[in-house]
Amino acid sequence: MAGPPTILHADLDAFYASVEQLLDPSLRGLPIAVGGGIVLAASYEAKRFGVASGMPASCARQLCPTLRFVGGHFAEYQRLADLVMAVLDDFTPLVQRISIDEAFLDVTGSVHLFGDGGTIADRIRTRVRAEIGLPISVGVATTKHLAKVASQVAKPDGLVVVEPGTEAEFLAPLPVHLLWGVGPVTEAKLASRGIATIGQLAGSEEGWLRSLLGQAVGTKMSHLASNRDHRSVKPGGRASSVGAQSGFGRTLATAELLRAVLGHLADRVGGRLRVAGRGGRTVTVRVRLAKLGTSSRSITRSRTLDQPVAATRTLADVAETLVLGALADHPDWPEVSLLAISVSNLVAVSGIQLELETTDRASSDPTRPGSATGSARWAVDHSVDAVRAKFGRAAVGYAGVTLSEYGSVPDEFRELAER
């Protein structure tokens, strides 16, 4: 007699902007944007002018001349979002947080305690508004994906319940871009075949969709459109890669600049890995290359090592080798506009293990984790990590390089995004 599951998707509205309006009442009701050179979040008042996140500030100001830019209170975003998540935890242990401001809840086992899905969603919205002061939209359905679509439809500050049995008629008139996984490319491919709504998508043959969109995407779209997607809510879950990137406009890639930026990025990534007690075998770099007056292209290079690494200097050395190799392959693209380092194939690694691993085997290749210098590297990292644990990140800089002249995004924001 087990009925269908009851899944909620709870999503804070225009989160960063809503927090700013909560902290400063004079901003309430006004079009505001969080960010500096680009819009990181826009209030609903600003969205009505067409302002959207990711938009350059100049463009946003043209759309909305009265737009106010406000600095981000990054620690507050994290603290308030955590309070909201704690409210969700009161209704079920099955909470899957998928970003700072949204989560899935499986409340199937909770309905006998708190009431049906719509009642629970109502209580969540009331509590979040009363206790934290933020608007939150909730979608209720029998599957995760449909709950997410419902919460998007509910925005702003709304609640949408899709009753079991009404899924198809709910989805049919909605545009395909509301489906999770449909971005500009997929939307355009579908539009070229006359498919604009989820109903039209559901009416398309699965094999035909696979040939149009590819095996995985085609299958997924077919399942989503006809609500045959039944992934379960999975609490917890650790990241499978750790990375950092830095854009610096149109700058000529001197060897000094590459070294400095890669050192800084390796420091960020290595520090986070060590704090998490993890190391990774695969180091990937991304280089965005640009030519003046033309578009940019990005290339990636990766290398998989025998042993997991987390040492800043080792990561920096591997990354530098990869970047130089990538640049050598593209001599006609002289300018570098972004560098990124990512580490994947992650495994749990204790500090002791890392130390042993780097001292056990000597090697003349400095990019290998078994380098003879490994012990010294571990000692340096360990000292830096210890100071930072006490006094914060800024207490110790890597190689005395702050790179403030290149970074356009404050470090606080990076740390927020790391969560």
Place this chain on the structure above:
DNA sequence: TCTGGGGTCCTAGGACCC
């Protein structure tokens, strides 16, 4: 000597999400 199929890992690139 050449033929076949399956599985896993690695690498580069692309689409998408918040």
Place this chain on the structure above:
DNA sequence: TCTGGGGTCCTAGGACCC
């Protein structure tokens, strides 16, 4: 208007093993 930073997942080819 191609701008930020941190992620996930998929594809396709090649190497290698059985």
